[in-house]
Amino acid sequence: MVIRTARLVLRDMGEADLPGLASMLEDPVAMTHYEGPFSDGEVRGWLDRQRRRYAEDGYGLWAVVGRESGELLGQCGITWQDIGGEWRPEIGYHVKRAWWGYGYATEAALACRDYAFDELGMGEVWAQVRDSNIASMNVAIRVGMTVRYRFVKMYRGVEMPHYAFSVRR
Numbered sequence: 054m055v056i057r058t059a060r061l062v063l064r065d066m067g068e069a070d071l072p073g074l075a076s077m078l079e080d081p082v083a084m085t086h087y088e089g090p091f092s093d094g095e096v097r098g099w100l101d102r103q104r105r106r107y108a109e110d111g112y113g114l115w116a117v118v119g120r121e122s123g124e125l126l127g128q129c130g131i132t133w134q135d136i137g138g139e140w141r142p143e144i145g146y147h148v149k150r151a152w153w154g155y156g157y158a159t160e161a162a163l164a165c166r167d168y169a170f171d172e173l174g175m176g177e178v179w180a181q182v183r184d185s186n187i188a189s190m191n192v193a194i195r196v197g198m199t200v201r202y203r204f205v206k207m208y209r210g211v212e213m214p215h216y217a218f219s220v221r222r
């Protein structure tokens with residue numbers, strides 16, 4: 054699977070992306086809203102889960118790489134998530150801290166939204182955002198989402214208030 058945008062390419066992640074993925078998910082600042090950095094084992098599990106999703110669903114979180122540089126800048130894609138008791142297709146996004154503020158998350162998420170509507174025939178896509186994560190809310194808003202409801206998610210043993218955002222086709 055490959056999606057191209059003006060500046061980015063979204064493609065399946067492979068074994069070679071493990072170190073780049075680790076640098077994102079083991080960054081304590083970027084992982085504040087996830088209650089701290091992942092361990093090597095959690096990163097391994099994360100990559101394996103995406104590879105399983107590609108095989109089972111045909112999509113998952115993809116690598117976001119620079120069109121020119123080929124460098125891994127982040128990850129973005131579509132996964133099925135329990136969002137406050139409802140099973141929903143979610144657009145997820147992470148960008149390496151060095152690349153925050155360049156509009157990459159928004160550009161990648163817009164491409165995933167269009168892919169969900171145009172290629173997967175989905176009628177609505179979602180984003181679950183912890184109430185502390187303002188940067189992520191701004192990305193959701195920039196891809197046309199609005200808040201639908203609040204819920205509390207248990208993640209890594211912590212109760213986290215979240216907002217459920219969505220955009221309809």
Ligand SMILES: CC(C)(COP(=O)(O)OP(=O)(O)OC[C@H]1O[C@@H](n2cnc3c(N)ncnc32)[C@H](O)[C@@H]1OP(=O)(O)O)[C@@H](O)C(=O)NCCC(=O)NCCS
Pocket residue numbers: 083084086146147148149152153154155156157158159160181182183186187188189191192195
């Ligand atoms: C959320 C995240 C993906 C945003 O990536 P990004 O590429 O910097 O986002 P964009 O450049 O597309 O910016 C989108 C908007 O958020 C704003 N923004 C970026 N970083 C911000 C911050 N730290 N605080 C507040 N707003 C921020 C941008 O200014 C922009 O809004 P504006 O142009 O209307 O002012 C990035 O901060 C990240 O990877 N965070 C850690 C992982 C995470 O929390 N993912 C989301 C889980 S729900």
